[in-house]
Amino acid sequence: MSDTEERQAAPDGTDADHEEPGTADSAVEEAAKSTPRGIPLRVQNLRKEFGGITAVADASFHVEAGSLTGLIGPNGAGKSTTFNCIAGVHRPTAGKVYFQGEDITGLRPEQVANKGLVRTFQIAREMEDMTVLENMMLAPRGQVGESLAYSVLPGLRDQVVTQEEDLRERAWETLEFFEIDHLAGDYAGSLSGGQRKLLEMARVLMTDPEMVLLDEPLAGVNPTLEKKLLERVHELRDQGLTFLLVEHDMDIIMNHCEHIIVMHQGKVLAEGGAEDIRNDDRVIDAYLGETL
Ligand SMILES: Nc1ncnc2c1ncn2[C@@H]1O[C@H](COP(=O)(O)OP(=O)(O)OP(=O)(O)O)[C@@H](O)[C@H]1O
Numbered sequence: 001m002s003d004t005e006e007r008q009a010a011p012d013g014t015d016a017d018h019e020e021p022g023t024a025d026s027a028v029e030e031a032a033k034s035t036p037r038g039i040p041l042r043v044q045n046l047r048k049e050f051g052g053i054t055a056v057a058d059a060s061f062h063v064e065a066g067s068l069t070g071l072i073g074p075n076g077a078g079k080s081t082t083f084n085c086i087a088g089v090h091r092p093t094a095g096k097v098y099f100q101g102e103d104i105t106g107l108r109p110e111q112v113a114n115k116g117l118v119r120t121f122q123i124a125r126e127m128e129d130m131t132v133l134e135n136m137m138l139a140p141r142g143q144v145g146e147s148l149a150y151s152v153l154p155g156l157r158d159q160v161v162t163q164e165e166d167l168r169e170r171a172w173e174t175l176e177f178f179e180i181d182h183l184a185g186d187y188a189g190s191l192s193g194g195q196r197k198l199l200e201m202a203r204v205l206m207t208d209p210e211m212v213l214l215d216e217p218l219a220g221v222n223p224t225l226e227k228k229l230l231e232r233v234h235e236l237r238d239q240g241l242t243f244l245l246v247e248h249d250m251d252i253i254m255n256h257c258e259h260i261i262v263m264h265q266g267k268v269l270a271e272g273g274a275e276d277i278r279n280d281d282r283v284i285d286a287y288l289g290e291t292l
Pocket residue numbers: 001005050053054055056073074075076077078079080081082
């Protein structure tokens with residue numbers, strides 16, 4: 001499914017289907033808005049229809065801070081659509097998404113990312129002709145050099161030079177963290193599938209996120225790089241980063257996620273730890289019976 005199919009630029013440059021976040025007008029919404037920082041993400045009665053197709057019927061769940069939470073379910077359960085509604089790629093038909101207690105429903109992807117909620121993106125074709133280091137340098141949000149003030153206030157230029165140096169240093173550190181610093185000068189287009197996944201994760205880290213959405217980050221990754229990527233995810237989680245992971249590989253979900261949310265037919269069927277999920281008859285009937 002393409003990331004761009006839903007949002008189209010309106011003549012004024014805004015997204016045609018973009019709406020300002022709604023205002024809470026019920027006690028339930030007020031409660032969700034006051035989400036404590038311990039629960040960064042709260043999805044409430046999410047619904048997304050595409051024409052006559054209901055991709056997400058009514059999904060409600062939350063993700064705890066510093067957790068590695070898995071989102072699983074059979075094909076067509078609504079996982080990717082839910083992800084895309086959270087990340088701002090799709091505007092929900094109904095329901096709310098709260099991040100750090102703030103209603104972010106209907107915000108555009110870059111606005112959501114600016115709040116610290118970031119999803120990995122495939123390296124776009126035009127980025128393939130850039131080096132790995134250049135890809136890293138392009139990732140961060142809110143750089144001073146991009147602001148209008150830069151062109152108006154010359155004093156900001158010194159700040160930009162320092163910022164550029166800091167950025168370069170951080171890019172190198174992050175590449176080292178993912179053990180792909182030796183590829184810094186290579187074109188992104190020349191990387192293997194697994195190396196690309198590591199670069200995608202590294203780019204996300206450059207944006208200084210509070211929570212990361214991972215949609216099948218290990219698809220097509222060889223076992224050595226898979227292990228490396230998972231180790232890095234655990235390290236980052238231990239440092240306080242929150243992850244929501246969609247993954248079809250049940251071994252990865254069961255062995256690495258402390259909390260698992262199971263979707264079925266656009267709703268949350270069950271949630272809990274690996275043992276709870278493995279032994280849940282509803283989950284076995286709807287999903288695990290086929291995969292275990
Ligand atoms: N852009 C779209 N237009 C029309 N129908 C869509 C669109 N995106 C998703 N759907 C439909 O919505 C339902 C849920 O799809 P979604 O991709 O969210 O499920 P999923 O759980 O991620 O599935 P998978 O595990 O196969 O990726 C499916 O029936 C799918 O065909």
